[in-house]
Amino acid sequence: MTKMPTRKKFSPTAFLGALRRDCSGVAMVEFAVSLPFFVGLTVMGIESANYASVTMQLNQLTLHTADGAARMGEGSQLAARQIKEIHINDVFSGTAREGENLLLDGKHAYTDPNDGTVSLRGNAKIIISSVEPVASFDSDDPKYRIRWQRCMGQSDFYSSSYGDPQNTTSVDAVGPAGRQVTAPENGAVMFVETQYYFKPIIFDGISLLTERTIKQTAAMVVRDQRNYTQIFNPENVTPSTCT
Numbered sequence: 001m002t003k004m005p006t007r008k009k010f011s012p013t014a015f016l017g018a019l020r021r022d023c024s025g026v027a028m029v030e031f032a033v034s035l036p037f038f039v040g041l042t043v044m045g046i047e048s049a050n051y052a053s054v055t056m057q058l059n060q061l062t063l064h065t066a067d068g069a070a071r072m073g074e075g076s077q078l079a080a081r082q083i084k085e086i087h088i089n090d091v092f093s094g095t096a097r098e099g100e101n102l103l104l105d106g107k108h109a110y111t112d113p114n115d116g117t118v119s120l121r122g123n124a125k126i127i128i129s130s131v132e133p134v135a136s137f138d139s140d141d142p143k144y145r146i147r148w149q150r151c152m153g154q155s156d157f158y159s160s161s162y163g164d165p166q167n168t169t170s171v172d173a174v175g176p177a178g179r180q181v182t183a184p185e186n187g188a189v190m191f192v193e194t195q196y197y198f199k200p201i202i203f204d205g206i207s208l209l210t211e212r213t214i215k216q217t218a219a220m221v222v223r224d225q226r227n228y229t230q231i232f233n234p235e236n237v238t239p240s241t242c243t
Helices: 012-021 026-071 085-098
Strands: 081-084 107-111 118-122 124-133 144-152 189-198 212-221 226-232
Touching: 026 085, 026 124, 026 189, 026 212, 081 085, 085 124, 085 144, 085 226
Parallel strands: 081 226
Antiparallel strands: 107 118, 124 144, 124 189, 189 212
16 A cells, blocks of 8 residues: 655744755845946946046037137238138038037027926037237236137027127136136137037936036137238128127
8 A cells, every 4th residue: 555645744944944045046136136236337437438528529629629710811921811700600610510429509408497397408609709919908917808709509598708809808818717818919819618518318317427517618829910900701601600
């Protein structure tokens, strides 16, 4: 006669002991616990790299714009070169091409923190200012002015942080504190200011980086003798004014 197997009596102590010795799910549990931290570090790394890349590109773009503005002009070596509106527009065209991946002429959705309304605003504004000595220049007490400005970009909410032709008519220097520039007595400096609205590529605030304005400045001394009496426009192109 076959003996029927007997069912073992459930023992909580034995069950807990076996459960304690079972390591088959440890890797999965550790992965689940560490995943949020790993994802957070990955996102922060991506965002930090993107921010550094955008800042570097804007720095180079601003410097190249100032360099292009300092070289522009038309004329012979025997006469002062003329600055034309078409030359300024060409400089801005090169800037737009260089910053094509940054969408300098594009727009972004902006949420008003006061009432929550959403509107479209321009991504950037780039301002070229011609910093020149005042008309009655005194080498013992040198003063400078912004004689003209030209702008590109659709960010109407941005304006120059360092003055404009109407208000900057007699100052000691132009530019950010500690890095201000002056012009040669018989020359000029092309001062370029870039303001760009930065947005994280994943989610705003998921890392330490949030939406913010990146500002860059650069200046270059004009290379050749120029005619500073006016900006010429024989081609009748539309000037890149700041208003």
